[in-house]
Amino acid sequence: MLQSKLFTKTQKDIGDETSAGTRLLLRAGFIDKLAAGIYTMLPLGFLVLKKIENIIAQKMDELGAQRILMPALTPKKNWEITGRWNDLDVLYKIESQQKSEYALGATHEEIVTPLAQKFALSYKDFPFAIYQIQTKFRDELRAKSGLLRGREFLMKDLYSFHVDQKEFDGFYQRVKEAYFEIYKTMGLAPITLLTLASGGTFSKFSHEFQTITQAGEDTVYHCLNCGFSVNQEIKNDYPKCPECGSDNFDEKKAIEVGNIFKLGTKYSSVFGFEATGADGAKLPVLMGCYGIGLTRLLGTIAETGADDNGLIWPKAVAPFDVHLVELEARDGANDEKIKKTCQKIYQDLQKRDIGVLYDDRPQKSAGEKFKDADLLGMPARLVVSSKTLEKDSVEVKKRDGKETELIKIEKIGSYKF
RNA sequence: CGGGGCAUAGUGCAACGGCAGCACGAGUCCUUUGGGAGGAUUUAAUCUCGGUUCGAAUCCGAGUGCCCCGACCA
Numbered sequence: 255m256l257q258s259k260l261f262t263k264t265q266k267d268i269g270d271e272t273s274a275g276t277r278l279l280l281r282a283g284f285i286d287k288l289a290a291g292i293y294t295m296l297p298l299g300f301l302v303l304k305k306i307e308n309i310i311a312q313k314m315d316e317l318g319a320q321r322i323l324m325p326a327l328t329p330k331k332n333w334e335i336t337g338r339w340n341d342l343d344v345l346y347k348i349e350s351q352q353k354s355e356y357a358l359g360a361t362h363e364e365i366v367t368p369l370a371q372k373f374a375l376s377y378k379d380f381p382f383a384i385y386q387i388q389t390k391f392r393d394e395l396r397a398k399s400g401l402l403r404g405r406e407f408l409m410k411d412l413y414s415f416h417v418d419q420k421e422f423d424g425f426y427q428r429v430k431e432a433y434f435e436i437y438k439t440m441g442l443a444p445i446t447l448l449t450l451a452s453g454g455t456f457s458k459f460s461h462e463f464q465t466i467t468q469a470g471e472d473t474v475y476h477c478l479n480c481g482f483s484v485n486q487e488i489k490n491d492y493p494k495c496p497e498c499g500s501d502n503f504d505e506k507k508a509i510e511v512g513n514i515f516k517l518g519t520k521y522s523s524v525f526g527f528e529a530t531g532a533d534g535a536k537l538p539v540l541m542g543c544y545g546i547g548l549t550r551l552l553g554t555i556a557e558t559g560a561d562d563n564g565l566i567w568p569k570a571v572a573p574f575d576v577h578l579v580e581l582e583a584r585d586g587a588n589d590e591k592i593k594k595t596c597q598k599i600y601q602d603l604q605k606r607d608i609g610v611l612y613d614d615r616p617q618k619s620a621g622e623k624f625k626d627a628d629l630l631g632m633p634a635r636l637v638v639s640s641k642t643l644e645k646d647s648v649e650v651k652k653r654d655g656k657e658t659e660l661i662k663i664e665k666i667g668s669y670k671f
Numbered sequence: 672c673g674g675g676g677c678a679u680a681g682u683g684c685a686a687c688g689g690c691a692g693c694a695c696g697a698g699u700c701c702u703u704u705g706g707g708a709g710g711a712u713u714u715a716a717u718c719u720c721g722g723u724u725c726g727a728a729u730c731c732g733a734g735u736g737c738c739c740c741g742a743c744c745a
Contacts, residue, residue: 266695266707267683271738290737344744361745395672395743403744411745454745471744513745545745582704621706628706639705649705 276400291397
């Protein structure tokens, strides 16, 4: 993409409100705040979000889950059946002109359970899992830290259905592993802890995936012996590590980037969802639900992967792989040559499926372009200037490194970014 | 929801109850071009409603919004 065509701009100064990562995303023009906890995904932020979505969707597909899209506008009746119309405080409730009441989906057990029930009648229809990636709405009393706790956010929610406890346990374990692979791809795995937590209104316990960051709102106790963690909310129940019995904990601030629950028959039973077994008897249906907040993940990566100069995107989620920076010649004599070289590199790299943001903006000083490149945080920066052309080269610098190297122009076509 | 803070130009900040300024941005022109360049010139603002006062950005009340701490959080 040509940077001169990008409708957003970077900002030097936006004050010191909200978290550091959110400030960078705002300054760099990845997101825009509409209201507290409500953000627009600008072109650069949306590109990251799409990459996150693809990574997650691919893992869900590998689990054998089938993707659907449920409505965000959901009738009151479904929530009354489970009692959550009144019990789920974060539910946004709205009324139609006809005085029918609806909730904006905060989670989808109430929708997915009767949906599955329509099709899964026999034990032979199990197990199966379905998921969606959809905007969720939660009436948070206090939205905070930018994307980390929003009132509207994009979430992947997966639901699994089983008639065999062992098989269910196996699936739950596979989801756990898939989640860690997702975090690994995004560079978060080394600072993300599997954490035992309260199950909220769903179940007694759940497992959370907690990424360590000062901007996080949870406190977790990380077992230094085995690596398992316990959320502060249930720490009274577990003075010792539930996995290994050690009491050598490290206290950490963390943000919940995923949560998985064994719902058991909690929702299937209230909807009367049972399967016919081989012997004709009714079998209880076991359910699991598994969530990952995509927008929160975007915020978490910005929060944890950044330095004083700006964002640092892991390659897998970077909006572009390469930031090609064109510097005008001091005397103007080489401008044409510099531009031609840039355009050729721009074309060649894109042919190799390398995403390129090309800073072709005229009249911008070198300093400003460098500052912007650091702020935007593409994994690699490529500079073409009079100085590099003197050596028939371009300069390559990795965003997470300090060194620059000169690469001959003819070799850039095979350079591994 | 309890507590605290804040609300002025597109953004970030100033202004004793007495002419609303500065920087950045944006526009035009000139000079610049390897770490957010310089000059000239233009542009653009006191959240809303009420009160006090000769006079309110400033004081008082209410509302709305935003941020922070806490509580809450599938």
